[in-house]
Amino acid sequence: MTLEDEKPLHVIVTAGPTREYIDPVRYLSNESSGTMGFAIARAAAERGYRVTLIAGPVHQETPPGVDRVDVVSALDMLAALKEHFPGADAIFMAAAVGDFRPAERFEGKWKRKEEGGDGTTLALVENPDLLATIAAEKGARKVIAFALETADGEARAAKKLITKNADYIVLNGAAALNAASSSVTLIDRKGVVWKREDRPKSETAGRLVDLLT
Ligand code: CTP
Ligand code: CA
DSSP states (O other): OOHHHHHHOEEEESEEEEEEESSOOOEEOOOOOOHHHHHHHHHHHHHEEEEEEOSSOOOOOOTTTTTEOOOHHHHHHHHHHHHHHHGGSSSEEBBBOSEESSOOOOOOOOOGGGGGGOOSSOEEEEHHHHHHHHHHTOOOOEEEEEEEEEEHHHHHHHHHHHHHTTEEEEEEEEGGTTSEEEEEEEETTTTTEEEEEEEEEHHHHHHGGGGOO
C-alpha cells in the first residue's frame, strides 16, 4: 500500500453566518451560531477524517485536529471553497450564507440625511449560490446541504436538494437557531431518510458523519 492509499478522506465543512459589510462598522448577517457545523467537524476529525472547516464569524473553539479557515463574507467563503473543494472528497454545507449583500460598501460611516448622507434606502445585490456553484462539478463526491425552513419544510428542502445538486439535505426548524439541540429531518433524492426530534446537535453530527461511509 502506498502512502497515497493511507491518506484519510478529506472533508470540507462550512459553518456559521456570513457578514456583509455596509460600512466599516455595520453589516448584514444572520442568527447562526455555527454549533452544528463545528460539531460535524469535531465528529469527523474524531473518526480520522482530514477536516477543513470554513467558518464565518462565530464564537466557537476550533475542534482538535481540524484545519480552520476563517472567512467574513459570502464571496470570501466562495473563494475558500474554490480553493479547498477541488482536492476534497465530501462537503457538509452547514453555513448560513447571506443571500444579499449591500450593492456598495461605504468607505466612511453611512450618514443620516441631515448629516449629508445617502438617505434611508440600502441597495442590495444577490450573493451567488455557493453550494450550487461548487457542487455543479462534484462528480461522485458526497454533498450534504442544509436548510432552515419556517413553512413547507420537507417540500422546500427537497427542491433545494435538486437545484443545488446535493445528495442529502438536512432540514432544520427555526427552533434550531442558537440552540444546543434540534429537530432534524434528513432527506435524499427518494425522500425522508430519518427524523430526529429534539436531539443534541453533537449526537446528530455523528449520525451525519455516518453518511460518508
Ligand atoms: N447556500 C449557499 N449559498 C447561498 C445560499 C445558501 O451555498 N447563497 C447553501 C446553504 O449553505 C445551505 C443550502 O444552500 O446548505 C440551503 O440554504 P438556504 O438558505 O436554506 O437556501 P436558499 O437557496 O438561500 O433559499 P432561501 O430563499 O429559502 O433562503
Ligand atoms: Ca438563504
